[in-house]
Amino acid sequence: MDLISIFCGFCLFVGIVLTAVKLYEVSIKKPFVSEIKLHGKTAIVTGANTGLGYWTALDLAKRGARVILACRNLQKAEEAKKKILKELSDRGDVVVSHLDLSSMQSVRQFARETYEQESRLDILINNAAVSSMPKTITEEGLEFTYATNHVAPFLLTDLLLDLLKKSAPSRIVNLTSIMNTFGKVDVGDLQGKKDYDGFSSYCNTKLMNILFTKELARRLEGTGVSTCCVHPGAAGTEIFRGLWGNQLFTPFLSLFFKTPRDGAQTTLYAAVSEEMRNARGEYLSDSQVYDHTWWISGSAYDQGLCKKLWEATEAIIATTDLSSSN
Ligand SMILES: NC(=O)c1ccc[n+]([C@@H]2O[C@H](COP(=O)([O-])OP(=O)(O)OC[C@H]3O[C@@H](n4cnc5c(N)ncnc54)[C@H](OP(=O)(O)O)[C@@H]3O)[C@@H](O)[C@H]2O)c1
Known part of the structure; x- marks a missing residue:
C-alpha cells in the first residue's frame, strides 16, 4: 500500500468517526x-470565563x-462577567474572584x-481543567495538570464543605470526561x-475526578450535600489548546461537536434539576445516569482505590501546606 492510500484511508476513518459523533450528538441532544x-x-463555577463554564454560569x-x-x-x-450582565440587561448578580487551580x-x-464575603454556598461546580499539557512542575512541587485537574478541586471542595453543609441542601458537581476510560490511577505515583x-x-485526572466523586458521596452521606460527576459530551471549546496545531483543527472539529452551550446542559441538569437533588456520586452524560456502562472505567467502582486515592491526595496536599507556611 502506498502512502497516498494510507493517508486517504486515515482521512476516511476520521471522517466516519466524526460523522458518527455528530449523528450521535444530534440524536441525543x-x-x-x-x-x-x-x-x-x-x-x-471554576473556569467560568470561557467554554462550558461560561454557559453554565450564564444559565445559573x-x-x-x-x-x-x-x-x-x-x-x-x-x-465574561460583562457579557453575562449584558445578556441579563444588567440585572444579574455576578462576581469575579481570582482562583489559580x-x-x-x-x-x-x-x-x-x-x-469572608459569602454567607452561603448552594452550588459548587468544579469545571476548570487543562488537557494535553507538557510536564510542568509548579513552585509547590506539584505536576501542573494533576494539580489543576485533581488536587485543586479536591482541596477546594474540602475547604468549602462547611459552607456547603451550612447551606444544605447543596450540591457539588465535578466535570469529568469519557476519556476516563483510558485513565489509570497509580496511587504510588499519582502525579506521573x-x-x-x-x-x-488528562485521562488519568478525569478518572480521578470520578473516584473522588464516588468517595466524596460516601463521606457526605446524611449531610444534605449531594454530589455527582458529569461527562458533558464532545463540545467545541478550547480544551485542546495544549495540543500542537490546535488552532488549525479546533474550528474544523467544532463542526462535528456540540456547541459549548449544548455541552453545558448536563452540568445544569446536575446542578439544578429536582431529579439530581439527592445525587450520590452518579456519573452523568446527556442529562441521564451512565453508571455501569462502557462510558465509565470499571475501576470507578473499586471502593478501596477510591479510599487510597483520597488518602494519597491528602498526603500531597499536606506537602503544599508545609511549603506555604515556610
Ligand atoms: N469540551 C469537551 O469536549 C469536553 C469533553 C469532556 C469533558 N470536558 C470537561 O469540561 C470541563 C470544561 O472544559 P471546556 O471544554 O469548557 O474547556 P475550556 O474551554 O478550555 O475551559 C477551561 C476553563 O478552565 C480554566 N482553567 C484552566 N486551568 C486553570 C487553572 N489553573 N486555574 C483556574 N482555571 C483554569 C480556563 O481558564 P483560561 O481561559 O484562563 O485558560 C477555562 O476557563 C473540563 O473539566 C473538561 O475536562 C470537556
Missing part, C-alpha cells in the same frame, strides 16, 4: 429545560443565582475570601513522575 429559579442561592445567573466566576485570568473573567496557595486564599504524557495525564 437534550437541552435542560426547567423553570427552576435560584434567587437567594449562591453558586461558584439567568435563574437568579449569585454566581462567582472563579478564574485564573481576571481580565478574561471581567469580560495550579496553586494550592491560591485555592486556600480563594476559600478564605469566600468565607515515572511516566508522564499530556494525553494520559
Whole structure:
C-alpha cells in the first residue's frame, strides 16, 4: 500500500468517526429545560470565563443565582462577567474572584475570601481543567495538570464543605470526561513522575475526578450535600489548546461537536434539576445516569482505590501546606 492510500484511508476513518459523533450528538441532544429559579442561592463555577463554564454560569445567573466566576485570568473573567450582565440587561448578580487551580496557595486564599464575603454556598461546580499539557512542575512541587485537574478541586471542595453543609441542601458537581476510560490511577505515583504524557495525564485526572466523586458521596452521606460527576459530551471549546496545531483543527472539529452551550446542559441538569437533588456520586452524560456502562472505567467502582486515592491526595496536599507556611 502506498502512502497516498494510507493517508486517504486515515482521512476516511476520521471522517466516519466524526460523522458518527455528530449523528450521535444530534440524536441525543437534550437541552435542560426547567423553570427552576435560584434567587437567594449562591453558586461558584471554576473556569467560568470561557467554554462550558461560561454557559453554565450564564444559565445559573439567568435563574437568579449569585454566581462567582472563579478564574485564573481576571481580565478574561471581567469580560465574561460583562457579557453575562449584558445578556441579563444588567440585572444579574455576578462576581469575579481570582482562583489559580495550579496553586494550592491560591485555592486556600480563594476559600478564605469566600468565607469572608459569602454567607452561603448552594452550588459548587468544579469545571476548570487543562488537557494535553507538557510536564510542568509548579513552585509547590506539584505536576501542573494533576494539580489543576485533581488536587485543586479536591482541596477546594474540602475547604468549602462547611459552607456547603451550612447551606444544605447543596450540591457539588465535578466535570469529568469519557476519556476516563483510558485513565489509570497509580496511587504510588499519582502525579506521573515515572511516566508522564499530556494525553494520559488528562485521562488519568478525569478518572480521578470520578473516584473522588464516588468517595466524596460516601463521606457526605446524611449531610444534605449531594454530589455527582458529569461527562458533558464532545463540545467545541478550547480544551485542546495544549495540543500542537490546535488552532488549525479546533474550528474544523467544532463542526462535528456540540456547541459549548449544548455541552453545558448536563452540568445544569446536575446542578439544578429536582431529579439530581439527592445525587450520590452518579456519573452523568446527556442529562441521564451512565453508571455501569462502557462510558465509565470499571475501576470507578473499586471502593478501596477510591479510599487510597483520597488518602494519597491528602498526603500531597499536606506537602503544599508545609511549603506555604515556610
Ligand atoms: N469540551 C469537551 O469536549 C469536553 C469533553 C469532556 C469533558 N470536558 C470537561 O469540561 C470541563 C470544561 O472544559 P471546556 O471544554 O469548557 O474547556 P475550556 O474551554 O478550555 O475551559 C477551561 C476553563 O478552565 C480554566 N482553567 C484552566 N486551568 C486553570 C487553572 N489553573 N486555574 C483556574 N482555571 C483554569 C480556563 O481558564 P483560561 O481561559 O484562563 O485558560 C477555562 O476557563 C473540563 O473539566 C473538561 O475536562 C470537556
